[in-house]
Amino acid sequence: MFFNVVIVAMAASPASESDILLKFKASLVHNTALDSWNASTNHCTDWEGVRCFEGTVRGLQLENMGLMGAIDVDTLMGLSFLRSVSFMNNNFHCPIPSIWRFGALKSVFLSNNHFYGEIPDDAFAGMGSLKFLYLSENELTGKIPSSLTQLPRLLELGLEGNKFEGNIPDFQQKDLRLVSVANNDLEGPIPPLLSKMNSSSFVGNKGLCGVPLEACQLSPKKNSYALLIIISVIAVLVALVVVALAVAAIRRRSQTEQLGRPSSMSGRAKVVAFEEEKMETGSQQEHSTTSSRKAENGKLSFVRDDRERFELQDLLRASAEVLGSGSFGSSYKAVLSSGKGMVVKRFRHMNKVGREDFHEHMRRLGRLRHPNLLPLVAYYYRKEEKLLISDFIGNGSLASRLHSNRTEDQQGLDWPTRLKIIKGVTTALAYLHKELPSLIVPHAHLKSSNVVLNESFEPLLTDYGLLPVINNEHAGQIMVAYKSPEYAEEGRVTKKSDIWCLGTLILEVLTGKLPMNYLKQGRGSDPDLASWLNSVPRGEWTREAFDTEMGGTRNAEGEMMKLLKIGLSCCEEDVEKRLDLNEAVEKIEGVRMRDNDDGHSCSYASEDMYSAQDEFSLSMNRE
Structure with missing residues (x-):
């Protein structure tokens, strides 16, 4: 009897996540890319493509691995906390998997495979958390499921390059920022809510019509009714024009009477139009050039295919909130008519390279893909002058979180968050060094004001990879890498200058103190944080060094001290003694949230993960 009870209990115990993943691996064909998946290692820290948070699998990012076979949904259902999946760019040739059975998924990326078949109309009805769905470049047929229109949180939908037919369902989600159905067999009018999308989202469908494509043709039966509507609209417009002219005349008279009187400000001192900052596009100087040159100057060059398209004039028409005036120029937040916020940075010190070299380098930066890089x-x-445009991240910079006065609803950064930030910055820096090996200093301007934080406090590096397009004299005066000891002593920078910047950032995050040597242009003599720390007796470090606003430090002093020593090793004045990047990455990854941690956590990274669509991370927000 006892034996039977044991058997029943064993059968009832749930399989571990490692067992589930190994079973899933076994169901795939050509799975050699998953050789790191084995029972002797930890699935959260050592298995390729597995993304964890707090010890549980939250995402699978199995892209570009040559995987074949079928996606075993039944097995994956055992991962209770799975929120994001990406199987992009593999060789699956099978019916589309029933991913809609994962009701809690936030993002799904299945593009560039050979999935085929129809999707049930009500398939997505239970996926209330879904934000990102990409099924592009497959062989899917039938109608676009109407259940997609009922997803309250849907932000982006990629269905291009399939064989969908029929009408586009009537999407009503106001937060939708991208819907692409290009190159299918769709017909009929484009729903009004989608008219704000770029025309490239609808090309390749011979039967589609309406804004932003050509107008739909009315049937003969509707001509007379349409004519009445047109006449009515014209009559209303004429009346409005007459009223507008009268109001304008009254205002002109009022303004003439008040000429010479001081005007009052609206109080929105931080909101300006780009024209007020004397952007010369559209100015008298611009009008004096040839029409072809004007067209070229007024054109934005996009380096990403997964973003809403807009024109320079859209930015000029938008009011721009001044985010700051940095060493290179001013930064603005511009809100497009769709409601999407963009950051526009103006650079005045980029005359170093010609047009073609500049274009090529920007395209190179546009190809970078990492969860901790703010994409261009x-x-x-x-x-x-040049403009660089990126997404607006509303949680502020690391510098503002460390050094600005706190508001009532804004708390300081605790130790786990600071550790997560440092780990994210370090992995992004390692990625830059790997992808930009030809650059002397791949980042060159790493500092806390160039690290922005998303809603889950995941760090995103900005102003990276710009050294090749910055004038030498300005680089020497402004960029952080040129504050390094090797430049002060020998007038040169090296790849390890980025390591010195990383070390200084680590010390700033731990101490909460500003690196004073950054604040002066040129070669300043102000002591850096490493020098200050070395002047403090080590026995007093725990009392003097660490930021008093840093919470969450219980049972963590040992790990905090470990990270402090790593920061100092990265700031070593002797370049030969300074840690190299691989050593820094290994040591920082070894730092845990608490002393005597067992090392089996998920490195305390956020739930965010990244894919080729760059919004994969946004789907991993904490529940």
Whole structure:
């Protein structure tokens, strides 16, 4: 009897996540890319493509691995906390998997495979958390499921390059920022809510019509009714024009009477139009050039295919909130008519390279893909100045979180969050060094104000990879890598100058103190944080060194001290003694949230993960 009870209990115990993943691996064909998946290692820290948070699998990012066979949904259902999956760019040739059975998924990326078949109309009815769905470049047929229109959180939908037919369902989600159905067999009018999308989202469907494509043709039966509507609209417009002219005349008279009187400000001192900052596009100087040159100067160059398209004039028309005036120029937040916020940075010290070299380098930066890099979206080239455009991240910079006065609803950064930030910054820096090996200093301007934080406090590096397009004299005066000891002593920078910047950032995050040597342009003599720390007796470090606002430090002093020593090793004045990047990455990954940690956590990274669509991370927000 006892034996039977034991058997029943064993059968009832749930399989571990490692067992589930190994079973899933066994169901795939050509799975050699998953050789790191084995029972002797930890699935959260050592298995390729597995993303964890707090010890549980939250995402699978199995892209570009040559995987074949079928996706075993039944097995994956055992991963109770799975929120994001990406199987992009593999060789699955089978019916589309029933991913809609994962009701809690936030993002699904299945593009560039050979999935085929129809999707049931009500398939997505239970996926209330779904934000990102990409099924592009497959062989899917039938109608676009109407259940997609009922997903309250849907932000992006990629269905291009399939064989969908019929009408586009009537999407009503106001937060939708991207829907692409290009190159299918769709017909009929484009739903009104989708008219704000770029025309490239609808090309390749011979039967589609309506904004932003050509107008739909009315049937003969509707001509007379349409004519009445047109006449009515014209009559209303004429009346409005008359009223507008009268109001304008009254205002002109009022303004003439008040000429010479001081005008009052609206109080929105931080909101300006780009024209007020004397952007010369559209100015008298611009009008004096040839029409072809004007067209070129007014054109934005996009380096990403997964972003809403807009024109420079859209930015000019938008009011721009000044985010700051940095060493290179001003930064603005511009809100497009769709509601999407963009950051526009103006650079005045980029005359070093010619037009073609600049274009090529920007395209190179646009190809970078990492969860802790703020991606470049588009740029604008003129000889006198350049604009770099990226997404707006609303949680502020690391510098503002460390050094600004706190608001009532804004708390300081605790130790686990600071550790997560440092780990994210380090992995992004390692990625830059891997992808930009030809650059002397792949980042060159790493500092806390160039690290922005998303809603889950995942760090995103900005202003990276710009050294090749910055004038030498300005680089020496402004960029952080040129504050390093080797430049002060020998007038040169090396790849380890980025390591010195990383070390200084680590010390700033732990101490909460500003690196004073950054604040002066040129070669300053102000002591750096490493020098200050070395002047403090080590016995007093725990009391003097660490930021008093840093919470969550219980049972963590040993790990905090470990990270402090790593930061100092990265700041070693002797370049030969300074840690190299691989050593820094290994040591920082070894730092845990608490002393005597068993090392089996998920490195305390956020739930965010990244895919080729760059929004994979956004789907991993904490529940």
